[in-house]
Amino acid sequence: MQNDTEFELFRDNYRRFLKEHVAPYFEQWEEDGIIPRELWYKLGENGFLCVDVPEEYGGYGAPIEYSLMLVQETAYAGFSSLAIAIGGQSELVSPYIQNIGSEEQKQYWLPKMVTGEVVTCIAMTEANAGSDLQAIRTQAIAEDDHYIVDGSKTFISNGIHADLIVLVTKTDPQAKAKGISILLVDAKLDGVKKGRALKKIGLHSQDTAELFFDQVKVPKNALLGAEGRGFTYLMQELPRERLCISMTALGSILGAIELTKEYVLVRKAFGQTLSQMQNTRFVLANAYIKAQAAQAFVDQCADLYSKDQLTVTQVAALKCFITDLQCEVMDQLLQLFGGYGYMQEYPISRLFVDARVQKIYGGTNEIMKEIVARELLGK
Ligand SMILES: Cc1cc2nc3c(=O)[nH]c(=O)nc-3n(C[C@H](O)[C@H](O)[C@H](O)COP(=O)(O)OP(=O)(O)OC[C@H]3O[C@@H](n4cnc5c(N)ncnc54)[C@H](O)[C@@H]3O)c2cc1C
Incomplete structure (x- = not known):
């Protein structure tokens, strides 16, 4: 899988998968507090886990863009919990085994992670x-x-x-x-x-x-x-985790903009749609403008990662910037829904609460700033 048509086909297949196997059930899973184990097998059967694992271990050997796209699409559709679950397997654990594992470990674990037989x-x-x-x-x-x-x-x-x-x-x-x-x-x-x-x-x-x-x-x-090399391995592999979190943030921001557009075009107040009010237009335009900048930053870091050139500092800056932005945008967009934004049946409310943890895990944003400051100031 190496060209644009294949990439788009793969994306379409995944969107269909989300529509068929996730969307109808997601609400219930949120109530239950867990994604069912069977979904992992379904993801595996359909070829959506650990897609960058080399073919000899059961994967497609796909470029990282494919793998990250799955996380982004999941978040875009509003299923942040699933984006984090898949990201944990494909973006966090799999690279440790691929990059550091012995031949025996790779042969034992990777094929089972690709099929969903093993969750990690x-x-x-x-x-x-x-x-x-x-x-x-x-x-x-x-x-x-x-x-x-x-x-x-x-x-x-x-x-x-x-x-x-x-x-x-x-x-x-x-x-x-x-x-x-x-x-x-x-x-x-x-x-x-x-x-x-x-x-x-x-x-x-x-x-x-x-x-x-x-x-x-x-x-x-x-x-x-x-x-005794564990800490070095963590430093080596954490950029991929932070890239994954950033991709989830980007997907969520873009998804939230779409949801809000649909709402403000129909919701009326004072005889006009919300979309006709300058504040609404500016809030949405602002979110969109910042999302474009975020997209460029994510693309740049993904490209550097694929060339093995992404530094800990660059990705710390990205993770901090984009997850702060995610929380800011979710708050502003939720406001445009008025009271409905606070109701669980409106997906923007979920995007709002799901966003908050992004500034905490994968290294808190304060730690990200420390990393950046250390490079800026030379310790
Ligand atoms: C939903 C969720 C999923 C998670 N998943 C995983 C997982 O799969 N695997 C895993 O290992 N962990 C996971 N974590 C843990 C997560 O990575 C930690 O919560 C995070 O690293 C912060 O650690 P802490 O909670 O102990 O906070 P603390 O380290 O106690 O930090 C508390 C506060 O102090 C600040 N602080 C700490 N040190 C400094 C400093 N030097 N300078 C300035 N400020 C500082 C922090 O930024 C924070 O604001 C998850 C957390 C959550 C909430």
């Missing part, structure tokens, strides 16, 4: 260590041919459904960054426990869980890359 999550955050990742306490102590893992993680996206947990842990608990290692933990192992699905103010159907590890015996061949 990445578990970094702990109750007392979020932004300050080096402070994590989950530990993996080497013993013969395995590690004994103890600890817990929180706020883990796809945690409930996860079959594979990419676990950020300390193999040397005394050390800071240099003590961090990453393990590919099979969720079926004895001692792995999943907490309840956490209740959130938005992203209701996106499963977010606590995970517990009690004397879990993880074979040494589950180590991703080398021991």
